[in-house]
Amino acid sequence: MGELRRSGNAILRAVTEIAREFLQNDQWEKNVTSILGQLGRAARVCRVCVFANTTLENGEPAFLLRYEWIAPHTASYLVDSSRWEFGVPYRWKGNTFERWASVLGRGEVIAGPVDHLPPQEADALRQQGVRSVAAVPIFVGEKWWGFIAFDECTHPRLWTDDELDALRSASSILSSALERKRMLDQLEQHTAEMDILSQILRALNATPHVDEAFPRIVKPLRRLTQAERISITLFVENNAAFVVTSLDAPNPKLGKGTRLPIEATSAASDILNGRIHLTPDLAEETDWPAEQLLYRAGYRSRVNIPLTVQDRVYGALNFAWSYPHGFDHVSIPLLQRLADAIALAIERTHHLEREQNRRQEMESLFRTAAALTTNLELEEILEHILNYLEELTHYDSATILLVEDDHLRVQAMRGFEHPEVYMARRYPLEDPYFRRISETGEPILLEDAMADPHFENWDDHYPIRGWLAVPLVVRDKVIGYLTLESRKPGAFGEKETRLAQVFANHAAAAIENARLYRQAVRLNQELEQALQARTLLIHRISHELRTPLTLILGLAELLQSNPEVATLSEPTRQLIANLVQEARHLRHMVNQVLSLKQVEHDPLNIQPIDVRAWLEHTAQVWTPVLAQKDQRLHMDIAPDVGEVQGDRTYLQQVMDNLLDNAHKYTPPGRDIHITARREGDHVLIQVRDEGIGVPPDMLAQLFEQFYRVERKETYQNKGLGLGLALCRQIVERHGGRIWAESEGEGRGLTVSFTLPY
CATH class of the missing domain: 3.30.450.40 (GAF domain)
Structure with a gap:
């Protein structure tokens, strides 16, 4: 037994x-x-x-x-x-x-x-x-x-x-x-995906042309998908064919500039209908010319993501692997988001090209109207258009209607006694005049609208005589129309029609600009929300870890304090001590994560702080700690440093974090220095060590959350990279600033921060 x-x-x-x-x-x-x-x-x-x-x-x-x-x-x-x-x-x-x-x-x-x-x-x-x-x-x-x-x-x-x-x-x-x-x-993967998405969005926003941005986005795309071939294909000739416009692949088959008819690929139907096309094994689709070329080039699986903006498909973002089911490890929804960003960039490119041509053609006559395209707020744009048209055509009332889903809706109007009544209405797309405008793309001009049965029921408005409707066209598609009304028969003629069409063209472009702008804002908001979600996830994980960790640490400390532990062997007692030490270290890291949120929202307990007394007390606490590594602490405090207003607890946390870093990254037998002096209306405090130093190109990132300088000298020092980020939050909440300086690796590090008097 x-x-x-x-x-x-x-x-x-x-x-x-x-x-x-x-x-x-x-x-x-x-x-x-x-x-x-x-x-x-x-x-x-x-x-x-x-x-x-x-x-x-x-x-x-x-x-x-x-x-x-x-x-x-x-x-x-x-x-x-x-x-x-x-x-x-x-x-x-x-x-x-x-x-x-x-x-x-x-x-x-x-x-x-x-x-x-x-x-x-x-x-x-x-x-x-x-x-x-x-x-x-x-x-x-x-x-x-x-x-x-x-x-x-x-x-x-x-x-x-x-x-x-x-x-x-x-x-x-x-x-x-x-x-x-x-x-x-999960956290690491999510963080990596968000970083890659951020890199790609920055590259796309840095240039108006996707072809120029493509070389910069290929590397993060390859890192994300492990795909051997990445390309962009765009539809041409009214979607009758597609062309490879961007490519990164070792094999030249289906290279850049290759044009194939739409029926040459099995993916065409899905892409044209805005659906993702997955090919688990190209060996099963070699009856199609495009798939056969890829298979002969050594590829076995593929995914095609449609490039779609507002139901228009421009082409596809394509990935291929040399083995079956290469996309199994890839987040397809994330690839769709990337494709949406690229599609917006393509849309922006096409839109900018169209706008440039329009401005060049009409600048001499309609410079004012062209300026409308610089405004991205839809309501303001439509108001400007109606204002300018009123000055030039002298209408009595005007309306701008846009297609929304399966109906027309009034987006702006002028000259109506109760505009809110009309703004709330929905008009069917089967409206005979809208159908005619949609089919022909041409304006409709009525000299006397009262003679037209369509206007018989307009009893709640003044009698319309002169009436003009011009289409709002984007990419050969009518998205609505602009109407001008007058009490006078024959009020509008060729001149008014031409002016209205010019403004309608600018209105359509401006509306599209505003829509694209809103999409870009929404995409940026989604990215910001994703980054915030990452921080929130880390915070929640830390919060969830705190309770079980407290229980583990409490039990470990209870075990360590048990008198019977003294009867155990030395290795066993050391194991228990190590367990307590590591649990405390983990608790410290969890508390650092939670402190970031606390510092951001908690009110500061502002009190006068004697800088000299504060720093001397700090030195007394840290001197025996540094002595464990035979490190010496030197103080150089100017006599006129005086007092600052601040939260002593939080500011002490700043000094403790800086000295802890200096202690960890400074070899035994070296010195650590604390200096303080007055500089104008601030006090400047510095902590300088003689440790391993930091490369100059990494200094700016030291104060970012979760950033650590990864070198072999730092592996033994465990942490989350939150200490300096916490210091920055505290110092900036006090109205100061913090920065780091180093002459390079092995040359030590100086962290400086200021506090206002």
Whole structure:
């Protein structure tokens, strides 16, 4: 009995050790074999396997071997030909171990000699050389993730309750590590995607032409998709053909400038209808000329994303891979957002080209009207148009109607007694005059509208005599029309028609500009929201970690303070001390994340602060800390520094963060300096070290959230890169500024900040 209890205690000690490993190391997967080895040796088994649930292509549930450890001295007991293969999915249904899915999925343990298992299961395990097994389920959140199996190969072992409880504890620790890894991987992927999206948007906004921006966006696109071929194809000849306008690929087939008829590709129908086209394996579509060319060039899979703006398809953004299903690991919605941004850039390019031609043609006669296109607020644009038209045509009333979905709606009007009544109305697209304008694209001029049956029911308005309607056209599509009305018959003629058409053309362009502007604003807002969501996600993760972390730290500290700990061996006491230390460090990082939000919103407790007394007190606190690395602290405080107004708690946090960085990145035996002097209406405080320094091109980024200078000298110093970002928030809230200076690597770093008097 004592031996069995010692076995359970040994497993618990191993669990404590791996808990410390998981807490202090986000890269625990690199050492997972060693970690499983600790468990295996403590449990006195010959093999430890971790299996993860997965799904086959047909949707069937399956499982696969994710991690494995085999005891060297017992490897000969295992039969290689019957062992599980890494990464190979085994379906649950119809499998020898199908029963395990229901048992483990309920959270129950399967344990005991294989002779106690159903015959098929026992035979399968015996073929592998297994004599006894303990399979413990792993749950991540509420979801059954997989299971961890402990195999004994030397004798038919019976597992005690203490041992099974210890194995369940190991499963719980592994569950926490997997959940943490999942959140960190998700955060890292989301951050990387947002950074790439930001790079691409900046490149597109930097030039009016997509062809010029394409070389700059290819690299982030390739990093995002791992595609070997990236191209943009645009439709020409009223969508009868497509041309490769931009390309980045090692193989020249289907190269830039290639023109093919629309029926040459299987993707045409989907793209023209605004749908994404996925080709899992080009080998199955070689009947199409375009697909055959790609297949011969060595590509096996492809995705085509339509470039669409307001239901108009310009072409497609295309990716190809040299292996089937290359797009499986790619976020298709993210690619669609990128395609939308490129489509807007193409639309902007086409629009700018059209506007340039219009301005050149009409500048001498209609310079004022052309200036309307510089305004991006739709309501203001329409008001300007009606104002200018009133001056030139002397109408009594005017209306601008635009197509919205399946109806016409009044967007602006002038000269009506109750405009709100008309603005609220919806007019059918079947209106005979709008249908005629849409079909012909030509103005309609009536000398006396009262003679037309269409105007018989206009009793709530003055009698319309002269009436003129001109189309608002964008890309050969009528998006609405402008009407002018007069009480006088024959009030409008050729001159008024020409002027109205000119203003209608500018109105259409300005309306399109405003729509594009709103789309660009919305896209930028989505990007900003995505970046804010990233920060919020990090904050929420930190907030969610704080409660379990506090519990872990409290239990660890309680364990450390237990008098019985003194009776344990020195290595065991050190393990407990390490657990407490690493949990405190993790709590410090979580608190830093939460402090960013707190500093942003909490009111400052402003009080007079004696700068000299404050800094001398700081030096007294930090001198013994620095002495641990044989570092010396030097003070140089000018006699006239006086007092500043500030929040002592937050400003102390600034000094503590700066000195902590100087301490961590300065080698033993070097000096750290604090200086303070008056500069005009500010006090200048500096912390200078003689440490590893920072390359000049990285100085500006030091104060960004989550930024760290990644060098081999910094790997041993763990952190989130929030200390200096927090310093900047605090200093700027006090009306000061903060910056860093360094002459380069190995030349130390000086961080300076100012505070107003």
